Amino acid sequence: MSTAATETTPQDDVAVPDDVLVDVRGLKVHFPIKRGVFFDRTVGHVYAVDGMDMQIKRGETYGLVGESGCGKSTFGRALLRLEEPTEGTVLFDGVDVASLKGETLRRKRQDMQMVFQDPLSSLDPRQTVESLLLEGMQAHGLAKDGKAATARLRELLSAVGLPPAALRKYPHEFSGGQRQRIGIARALSVNPQLIVADEPVSALDVSVQAQVVNLLEELQEEFSLTYLVVAHDLAVVRHISDRVGVMYLGALVEEADADDLYAMPLHPYTRALMSAVPVPDPTTEDRRERIILAGDLPSPANPPTGCRFHTRCPWKQEERCDTERPQLRTIELEGVPGTHRVACHFAEQIQRGEIQPHEVDVSFVEQVDAQPDDATPVTVEPGAP
Numbered sequence: 325m326s327t328a329a330t331e332t333t334p335q336d337d338v339a340v341p342d343d344v345l346v347d348v349r350g351l352k353v354h355f356p357i358k359r360g361v362f363f364d365r366t367v368g369h370v371y372a373v374d375g376m377d378m379q380i381k382r383g384e385t386y387g388l389v390g391e392s393g394c395g396k397s398t399f400g401r402a403l404l405r406l407e408e409p410t411e412g413t414v415l416f417d418g419v420d421v422a423s424l425k426g427e428t429l430r431r432k433r434q435d436m437q438m439v440f441q442d443p444l445s446s447l448d449p450r451q452t453v454e455s456l457l458l459e460g461m462q463a464h465g466l467a468k469d470g471k472a473a474t475a476r477l478r479e480l481l482s483a484v485g486l487p488p489a490a491l492r493k494y495p496h497e498f499s500g501g502q503r504q505r506i507g508i509a510r511a512l513s514v515n516p517q518l519i520v521a522d523e524p525v526s527a528l529d530v531s532v533q534a535q536v537v538n539l540l541e542e543l544q545e546e547f548s549l550t551y552l553v554v555a556h557d558l559a560v561v562r563h564i565s566d567r568v569g570v571m572y573l574g575a576l577v578e579e580a581d582a583d584d585l586y587a588m589p590l591h592p593y594t595r596a597l598m599s600a601v602p603v604p605d606p607t608t609e610d611r612r613e614r615i616i617l618a619g620d621l622p623s624p625a626n627p628p629t630g631c632r633f634h635t636r637c638p639w640k641q642e643e644r645c646d647t648e649r650p651q652l653r654t655i656e657l658e659g660v661p662g663t664h665r666v667a668c669h670f671a672e673q674i675q676r677g678e679i680q681p682h683e684v685d686v687s688f689v690e691q692v693d694a695q696p697d698d699a700t701p702v703t704v705e706p707g708a709p
């Protein structure tokens with residue numbers, strides 16, 4: 325397979341194409357670690373997001389995956405300016421979110437909403453569903469007259485598959501799946517363009533997960549929504565996403581159209597993550613290597629030098645991996661023009677099989693449970709035997 329690569333850096337000064345809703349360049353969110361009696365001494369930083377560079381296109385679903393602690397949630401929150409960026413820019417519809425203040429920021433927030441993992445903790449238990457939904461609408465001047473507001477509330481409930489009687493109830497009176505529907509209705513209530521869904525189904529029973537994923541897909545179609553879905557679960561992300569980004573210790577290591585990424589993972593970390601997901605049809609052709617990663621995720625307060633993944637990488641080569649941090653590069657694979665990006669010095673050689681993994685147990689998975697096409701999401705535990 326022939327490959328060619330072009331270097332891109334987060335700071336490249338290129339115009340944002342019309343089809344891009346969110347353009348993120350060199351985004352960093354570092355949290356100070358405070359010590360001392362009055363917590364007035366900064367003794368270090370947690371490099372939660374450390375150089376994110378990506379675009380989300382209008383109307384697409386971008387799935388962001390990675391292990392717990394890699395910075396996914398912080399990144400999602402920073403897009404909505406719920407976290408202050410330390411460095412870098414987030415352009416939303418051409419406007420630099422970091423430059424907004426007061427009323428302009430509040431108005432922009434109407435276009436960007438968040439759906440959380442645990443609806444119970446994100447919904448005030450003392451408020452009825454009616455009050456929860458009205459709150460955001462009123463804050464943005466969308467529920468001026470009572471009759472129109474009531475009609476809108478009913479419309480929202482119907483959109484998320486809840487009966488009008490739900491309006492008078494409190495969050496604890498609903499099941500987990502229903503509560504997530506309320507959380508989604510609340511996000512929808514202000515007519516956003518972008519919804520950041522942070523682990524939207526991981527707190528739900530497996531049987532309910534697919535229903536909520538299907539609902540998100542239906543709503544996207546109906547309301548022309550753009551989604552960033554943040555999840556540790558590759559199966560959920562695969563099901564719902566047009567494109568997928570894989571995050572490791574604060575930055576993307578790989579990004580591609582979902583089908584391409586799953587068909588041809590190029591980064592060693594993506595390969596390891598994927599190798600832990602059961603295949604739908606474990607025939608001889610579909611057998612694949614299971615890669616066991618050595619060690620835990622390093623602390624984001626003390627990330628490794630060079631390639632962040634080098635301490636666990638089964639393909640690690642010589643010194644360059646220890647000392648030089650690889651940039652995300654566009655890899656042009658035959659038949660897949662220019663949409664696959666990877667941050668690995670040796671991606672092409674690994675892909676061509678010129679470099680083999682070492683010091684790890686790489687074995688073929690003989691037997692995995694067959695999964696139907698709309699497979700139940702599977703929790704990915706990198707490194708699990």
Ligand SMILES: Nc1ncnc2c1ncn2[C@@H]1O[C@H](COP(=O)(O)OP(=O)(O)OP(=O)(O)O)[C@@H](O)[C@H]1O
Pocket residue numbers: 355356370371372390391392393394395396397398399556624
């Ligand atoms: N407000 C904060 N102050 C200090 N450290 C923080 C803060 N928020 C997050 N962190 C740290 O930043 C790192 C990234 O956290 P984040 O929640 O973004 O990761 P994640 O990939 O979403 O993981 P999870 O799925 O467990 O939420 C973690 O080490 C976390 O402890």
